Amino acid sequence: MKIAVTAANGQLGSTIAKQLITEIGTENVIGIARTPQKAEFLGVEIRKGDYNNREDFLMALKGIEALLIVSSMDEPQKRIQQHRNIIDAAKTNGVKKIAYTSIVGDSEKNAFSPVVKSNRQTEEDIKNSGINWVIGRNGIYIEPDLEYVDHYITSGEIYNSAADGKCAYTSREELAVAYSKMLLEDKHNKQIYNLVGQPITQEQLAELLNQVYGTKLVYRAASVEDYLLERKGELGEFLGTIISGIYEGIRNNAFNVTSNFEQAAGRPHKTALEMIETYKKNLEK
Incomplete structure (x- = not known):
């Protein structure tokens, strides 16, 4: 069974591709990347695939039975057509199954909602494609917090606008385990799964970081407005929002x-x- 993974050079795509390789071998996994040489580290066949170019995917999906579409990282209004390019090419090539990395969240009520809303539209497009499908709604990755831990240590605190809300974090490694099963096992067809762990508050996150890293972090809550201004100042309008x-x-x-x-x-x-x-053990290897 030949399984293709889009955005195979990215952090999520490469982690899922590596998991699939352990399950079905290098000869059965095809990586697709906009710049193929950036995914050569996977040690599998890499084909060119730019999300904006349907023709790329008409070629890249030849002989593919199952496809993992990793959600585009582009602006929300561009993502829907990008994903449709891939879905259309999958239909033309007779791909039998699509798995899609969607996201949990609210499609109406916050500044992240446009991203969630675009994912919901792609979910509908896949469901209406006539191809067998399975959709994962990914939780928020815990890795960015862990990559940021030195900054937290320097400032002595975690500072954001989450207040006492709870977040069911996940990790790319956990998602890779789930998606490999979802692609390989027919029992998951036509299912939508929330791929998340246990919900925790930011205060609990600080306590866990203290436990693992031996730190003394505290959590300080910001208002939504103050945090938006601070993030836009640091990261720019799009990413900050x-x-x-x-x-x-x-x-x-x-x-x-x-x-x-x-x-x-x-x-x-x-x-x-x-x-x-x-995460800490993997860094220390």
């Missing part, structure tokens, strides 16, 4: 959802503590 929108979503419990991870992956999701410990 997206990031502040995520924390506004956490504040409103948009990412505090029931998990279907065990149903998808065949095992419980790692706890937040286990994910932090795993």
Whole structure:
């Protein structure tokens, strides 16, 4: 069974591709990347695929039975057509199954909502494609917080607008386990899964980081307005708005959802503590 993974050079795509390689071998995994040489590290066949170019995917999906579409990172209004280019090419090539990396969250009420809304439209497009499908709604990754831990240590605090809202974090490694099963097992067809772990507050996140890193971090809550201004100043209009929108979503419990991870992956999701410990161990290797 030949399975293709889009955005195979990216952090999520490459992690899922590596998991699939362990399950079905290098000869059965095809990576697709806009710049193929950037995905050569995977050690599998890499084909060219620019999300804006349907012709690329008409070639890239030849002989492919199952396809993982990793959601575009472009602006929300551009993503829908980009994903349609891939879905149309999959139909033309007779691909039998599409898995899609969607996202949990609220499609109406915060600055992150346009991203969620564009994902919901792609979910509908895939469901209406006539191809077997399975959709994962990913939780918020815990890795960015862990990559940022030195900054937290320097400032002595975690500062954002999440207040006491809970977020059911996940990690790319956990998602890779789930998506490989979702692609390989027919029992997942026509299912939508919330791929998340246990919900925790920012205060609990600080406590867990303290436990693993031996730090003394505290959590300080900002207003939504102050945090939006601060993030836009640091990251620019587009990314600053997206990031502040995520924390506004956490504040409103948009990412505090029931998990279907065990149903998808065949095992419980790692706890937040286990994910932090795993990340630290991997860095130390």
